[in-house]
Amino acid sequence: MESELVLHNDGCHCKKVRWKVQASISVIAWKCNCFDCSMRGNVHFVVQRFELLGDSDQFITTYIF
Structure with missing residues (x-):
């Protein structure tokens, strides 16, 4: 069950x-x-419900590498 x-x-x-981002209160990070x-x-952690805010995408x- 997802928290x-x-x-x-x-x-x-x-x-x-x-x-x-909407995510569990406790996330697994690498x-x-x-x-x-x-x-x-x-x-780093992977999420499904992610949104850039304002004009962030231009940066x-x-x-x-």
């Missing part, structure tokens, strides 16, 4: 990209071990 969904609001540390994510301490690009 109750709550609204999470957050975004990039630069504040140009903002988003909201710690990436690539150089960039390790250096920045990034963690999103395809990342190529």
Whole structure:
């Protein structure tokens, strides 16, 4: 059974990209071990109900390593 969904609001540390997502109050996050994510301490989690806010989409690009 899926736990109750709550609204999470957050975004990039630069504040140009903002988003909201409905997800369980407790999420499973993966710690990436690539150089960039390790250096920045990034963690990732997959959600189905995701929305970029405002003009955030103009600051999103395809990342190529």
